[in-house]
Amino acid sequence: MxxxxxxxxxxxxxxxxxxxxxxxxxxxxxxxxxxxxxxxxxxxxxxxxxxxxxxxxxxxxxxxxxxxxxxxxxxxxxxxxxxxxxxxxxxxxxxGEKEKLSFQSTTKMISDIFIPIIPVLLATGILMGVRSLLVNGFGIELSPSFDTVFSVLTDTAYTFIPVLVAWSACKKFGGSPILGIVLGLMLVSPTLPNKWDVVNGVADPLSFVFGPLHLNITGYQSSVIPALFMGFFAAKLEKKLHQVIPDILDMLLVPFLTLLVSLLAGLFVVGPVLSGIEKGMTDLILMMLKLPFGIGGIAYGGLIQILCSVGMHHTVTPIIVSIFTETGVDYINPMGSAAIAGQLGAGLAIVMMQKNKQKRANMIPALIPALFGISEPVMYGLTFPRLKPFFMGCLGGAVGGGFAAIVGLCAKGTGASMIPGMLLYLQGGMIEYIIVLLLSVGVAFAGTWLIMKKNPEAV
Known part of the structure; x- marks a missing residue:
């Protein structure tokens, strides 16, 4: 029906x-x-x-x-x-009371900001995979014109990620989305020296001297945290200005002052500080992921579905985006795929152990989305209600994630996982990626089968 x-x-x-x-x-x-x-x-x-x-x-x-x-x-x-x-x-x-700031409210806020952006990142990841399939899979040599078109398709979203983040953050905090978009565009304006050109020594930053203070200013291409804060700042400032500026001048002064103050604060005060924090966070996470014996991969692969079970998994999205824009590869992708594969393996064991044909038929649709990177149906429909299979799925994710970390596996794009994620490994790492998925499914399946066999009525 x-x-x-x-x-x-x-x-x-x-x-x-x-x-x-x-x-x-x-x-x-x-x-x-x-x-x-x-x-x-x-x-x-x-x-x-x-x-x-x-x-x-x-x-x-x-x-x-x-x-x-x-x-x-x-x-x-x-x-x-x-x-x-x-x-x-x-x-x-x-x-009518202000919601208290808490860990839960903070994670919800981050989720609400990044959820609208995720489809764009997913589409971009698939486009990266398609390009890799054409070039590395089928050996097609793209002409310079077609290569340029593909670069537009695959690079634009990440180059202009501050625009998307500033728009979503501004909207989330009650500001005018259009002001968030314009503010984001200003942060990546081609008039400013490109951040990556400055890093590579191709361009010089804008230099400002304020007494003993020397500031070097660049664009904020691919930056996430500064754009998020600037969207928040602009929304709060705009709402405050609406309260104090007379109605007759509201349309003229509110957008003008919001953009002026927000951009100056972003370029000269908040931006440089938050860019440094973002860089430090990215380096720290990369260091943790590269800890010996695959410890980082074990931790991520084993714990991310626990975060997912309480709706907090989107809090890692800014980290994933920052790492990818900083390094050009996604180390977290294979670990995340391992976690989903673990839940798939546990769910598959539950389905195969179910003797009632009608119940088994009703369970099967929950498995299919996991093949394409969506774990919630199998998790909430099969593994989580039975709890022990859920943790067996987490164990499978930990094993697969640990293997991915040990071999240094990374995706050459981001956004896609499980079967669609294979497109991101055509330039290298495909065999290792398949091993990660099989390990995760196999460990979770075997663990679930063993514990459920002792208690078959729980199936």
């Missing part, structure tokens, strides 16, 4: 207690994320019975409904219409 996003959205809204109970709604790759005023009125059991809903859970005040890739976009759009809400910035609680 074909899934109806309108009907699904209507029933989900009803289960949440109606539009009066909904504060905000957004979505990630597979889940509808909703904040409500009163969680006690939610019909949790009814939610799980809705057609198209693969699961439901709540974490840190955010209620997440698992719908699957593609379908979640349609349901979220309909849900927002019916509830009369948008993603919102959720800065204020239903009691």
């Amino acid at each position: 074909k899934k109806d996003p309108v009907k699904t959205a209507q029933e989900i809204l009803k289960a949440f207690g109606g539009k009066e109970n909904v504060i905000s709604a957004t979505h990630c790759a597979t889940r509808l994320r909703v904040e409500v005023k009163d969680a006690s009125v939610i019909d949790e059991e009814g939610m799980k019975e809705i057609q198209g809903v693969a699961g439901y859970f709540s974490k840190s005040g955010q209620h997440q409904v698992i719908l699957g890739t593609g379908f979640v976009n349609k349901v979220c759009a309909e849900f927002q219409k019916l509830a009369g809400v948008t993603a919102g910035d959720a800065e204020v609680t239903e009691n």
Whole structure:
């Protein structure tokens, strides 16, 4: 039976207690994320019975409904219409109080900023893989013109990542998205010396002397953290200016002052400091990933799905982007794929041990998205509810991630994982990547089979 996003959205809204109970709604790759005023009125059991809903859970005040890739976009759009809400910035609680800054709220904030950007990064990663397939797989020699076109397709998103981040951050914190876009464009303006040209000695930075202080200014190509903060700063400044500037001058002065103050602060104060912090963080993470005996890979491959289970996995996205833009390769990609493969292996064992044909048939669709890099359906539908298989999946991810770290495996692009991720290894590392996936699936499958065999009724 074909899934109806309108009907699904209507029933989900009803289960949440109606539009009066909904504060905000957004979505990630597979889940509808909703904040409500009163969680006690939610019909949790009814939610799980809705057609198209693969699961439901709540974490840190955010209620997440698992719908699957593609379908979640349609349901979220309909849900927002019916509830009369948008993603919102959720800065204020239903009691009118400022939401307290906490680890959970910080990770949610980062997730909300980067979730809208992820599809672009994923598309760019696949385009990198397609180029590699044509050149290295089929031996096609691209003409200079076609090579230039491919460079536009594969390089633009990462070169101008500050534009995307500033836009999303500005929108998240209640500012005008268009001001975020313009601010991001200013940070990567071709008038400024290109950061990478300065690093490579091809260009000189702009030099400013303020008494004893000497500042060298470059563009912020591929920078993430400075753009994120500048989007936040611009949004807060814009809202403050709206409060103090007379209405008759609002349209003229607010955008002018917002851009002027934000850009000057970004170029001369905040930007240089945060760029240094970003560089230090990137170097530290790279050092950890290269620890002996694959310790970094074991830790990442084993723990990332635990973060995913509570919706915090997008907090690593800025780190992944920073590492890729800094080094041109993605060391985290094979470890992340190992973690997904581990959940796939554990889920596969559960399906194969299920003796009820109807139940087994209902379980199989949860495995398929994992083949393409989406672990939530198999995790929430099969492994996590049984808990021990979930940890066997994490063990498989740790083994595969450790192997990837030991052999120094890295992707020549980013954004794609599992089967689509193979496109990123055509320039080298394909055999090692396949070994990582097989190791992760095999260890998780064997571990799950052994523990479930002792307790078959838990299947």
